[in-house]
Amino acid sequence: MAFKRYIIEDLEILSAGAEGKAVAKVDGMTIFVPYAVPGDIVDVEVYKKKHSYAEANLLKIKHSSPDRVVPPCAHFGVCGGCKWEMLSYDKQLMFKQKQVEDNFRHLGKFEFPELNPILGSEKQYYYRNKLEYTFSNMRWLSYEDMARYKSGEPYEMRCIGFHIPGMFDKILDINHCWLQAAPSNDIRLFCKAYAIEHDLSFYDPRARVGLLRNIIIRTASTGDLMVILVVYEYNDDVAKMLEAISSQFPEITSLVYMVNSKVNDAVFDLPFHLYKGKDFIMEKMENLYFKVGPKSFYQTNSEQAYVLYSVVREFADIQKDDIVYDLFTGTGTIANFVAHQAKKVVGVEYVDSAVEDAKINSAQNHIENTEFLVGDMAKIFTDEFIERHGRPDVVISDPPRAGMHANVINMLLKLAVPRIVYVSCNPATQARDLTLLAEKYKIAAIQPVDMFPHTQHVENVVKLELK
Secondary structure (H helix, E strand, O other): OOOOOEEEEEEEOOEEOHHHEEEEEEOOEEEEEEOOOOOOEEEEEEEEEOOOEEEEEEEEEEEOOOOEOOOOOOOOOOOOOOOOOOEOHHHHHHHHHHHHHHHHHHHOOOOOOOOOOOEOOOOOOOOOOEEEEEEEOOEOOOHHHHHHHHOOOOOOOOEEEEEOOOOOOOEEEOOOOOOOOOOHHHHHHHHHHHHHHOOOOEOEOOOOEOOEEEEEEEEOOOOOEEEEEEEOOOOHHHHHHHHHHHHHOOOOOEEEEEEOOOOOOOOOOOOOEEEEEOOOEEEEEOOEEEEEOOOOOOOOOHHHHHHHHHHHHHHHOOOOOOEEEEEOOOOOHHHHHHHHHOOEEEEEEOOHHHHHHHHHHHHHOOOOOEEEEEOOHHHHOOHHHHHHHOOOOEEEEOOOOOOOOHHHHHHHHHHOOOEEEEEEOOHHHHHHHHHHHOOOEEEEEEEEEOOOOOOOOOEEEEEEEEO
16 A cells, blocks of 8 residues: 655654654654654644654744754755755754764764864865866756646756755756855866857767766866766867867866766776866865876865864874875875875775875875775785785774775784774764774774865764773
8 A cells, every 4th residue: 555645743853863854753763754843833744654753844834943043055855966955054063063973972882081072164165176078958947847848848958066965867957056065066167058058969868978977077186176077978169168168268277078878877996088278177285285186086175175184193103113004095196195104104905096196296296105906805815915014003094985895804903003083974884893992902082074065975084092
């Protein structure tokens, strides 16, 4: 039997929960409600119900929480990117700190000290250094748009923006995005206007045809600006569009195109082609410069990345004779950031291109005590590896959301190095791993850091010491 939706009136929102959804309780059942704020009194429609929880849509706000603010973004609630934009920033930070503490308390089995106050982002808007937009001939239509479209009014279906959450074939046309500083919005709007004026085809995700697919914009604190145009094929129309972009925005220092005729949008396995300028941009942190290519990973909040890495460096407490392992090193940003304090830093990463970037970053900063290796940590972190590269005095680990493989944890326990600094973007898997490491390690300090304002995501840095 199909589930019959029902309405709950005058529901009090109690807290903020997983995936950016607010939490309420009814007769012992947890109700998850997106875009509600703790302290709101609301009417909701329950559309899914399980044994212990239900999910509901927000229908009406009867009484606004004092922590509710007016989102500046006209696309809020549809885009899905900044789910907490209606919540005051100080409360966002409070709930992120609570998220870390709750995960440690309920999922972990270890003792831990009081958390240091979360370090908020100085910029709450225009803080991202990279955004990717999608061209599409299947614009997402609101109810008002749908009515106009069905009535026969002329309506432009070509668009450039973000995927509607959960829909591979519907793109929200973005007028102004608050995530990336100028000239990001102007570049996107120019590309859309130019393509429509010159009747270039926008990608059709169902038919899998169409010339224009994506545009990626990368900025740097140095003023460098990279634009990457992703197309189905390269032809004269693309060349003319690239020249128009270059002429309109002379501040672009790197103009690149990529050809993607695959079904998916992933471009990491595709070559890039330089149209004009350099094939990289430069990012600066303290006195270090980092080369960022079209496919390089770099923390998307540059200024807050410096805050995060400063915490890592402080927790690591590296001495001049220390050998440091930087596991999951990426492009070696942390490794190079701490190298001047150490005897040697060994970075390990499974992505070949990232390791090449790490080596380049060391070379251009005249850092000679780093070594970067390609490999799967779960497979290469062995006794032979330790024998070849030296026994570490400090280990820094910044794994993906899934956390560390059991093999890595077992080797860390076997090594019993004096200090481990564990950086995580997922406090739940971090709590799981810390439970295993608690066999030999105690938690000396915990520092949450907010890298992504207006989202539920939080980075957390833990300092571990041998018991």
